Amino acid sequence: MKIIHYFLSVCVCLCLVSCNSDTDQKQNQGQEQEQEQEQEQEQEQEQEQEQEQELDCSDFDFDQYARFVYGELLPHKLACTGMPRPEDSFNYPVYPGTDEWASLMSGTERTAVCQVPECILRKMSTQAVIQAIWEMPLCGNSLIVLLGYFQNAIESDIRRYNSFEELTKREDAGPALLERLTVVDPLTFIPHESSVLELLLSRDVFLSQLNESEMRRTVEISLINDDIRTAAWDAGTRQYAQPATWILIGKTMFAAGYEPFMKAVNENEQLKDFIDGWMPDYYDPNKRISYFYIESVYGNIPQLIIDYSKDYIND
Secondary structure (H helix, E strand, C coil): CHHHHHHHHHHHHHHHHHHHHHHHHHHHHHHHHHHHHHHHHHHHHHHHHHHHHHCCCCCCCHHHHCCCCCCCCHHHHHHHCCCCCCCCCCCCCCCCCCHHHHCCCCHHHHHHCCCCCHHHHCCCCHHHHHHHHHHCCCCCHHHHHCCCCHHHHHHHHHHHCHHHHHHCCCCCHHHHHHHHHHHCCCCCCCCCHHHHHHHHHCCHHHHCCCCHHHHHHHHHHHHHHHHHHHHHCCHHHHHHHCHHHHHHHHHHHHHCCCHHHHHHHHHCHHHHHHHHCEEECCCCCCCEEECCCCHHHHCCHHHHHHHHHHHHHHC
């Protein structure tokens, strides 16, 4: 009997020790969670303070940007926009066709005046950010310099100009770009200008923001614009101005998961290269290089994309 009592006492003691240990462990976990929450709150406060400092425009020289120097090409850009200029649009201090622009001697200087001050940029609406890209003095310049390397060119702009980079941070940028593409004149004064909007929207970060209906609308309006350009432009103009449209159509169908087209991409290396914007290096197939657009090289790829896209919007 004594043995039983002793055994029971030991069990009770062990249970009490275990309970106390669990209690201490829970208390320690609770303290750790509280410390983590306090650290997170402190970090959030620090970030908010940093943002407030970044957005402080009290020392900014607004007089420098108060005048809107149009230059020679900007009126044509504005005429093609198809929508009112956002009220919070940014006015660049100089523009091509002015004496001020001519005085900028280096590419670095010209790139610098194409940047939007951060204290203004982050407060702008998404459409105003797109407008800043549309009006940017060097907008589309890389598309001329890197003529044919379309996707490589737009990626270069995203890295180089802060308005492009800011747009990638906006969660409503995809629908905003589609709205802009729907109303812009497809026959812009300089044919490749609208390619900037199309190549931007073709980025995965923006296509992923579109729902199924918006993706179909993207392909539909792109087909309409492609027909208008085919009828209005000669073959030489179409060769460097229309591939952006075909890229957008193809990448939209791929992003939508349109099964017939995805199957075609998987079975056709040339089509896949066109959609990806890259191709195997001729000298080293294990390497990939930017895919330069040459009509004779692509053959029927553009027509193949258009044929699938017509089935897509009618499916």
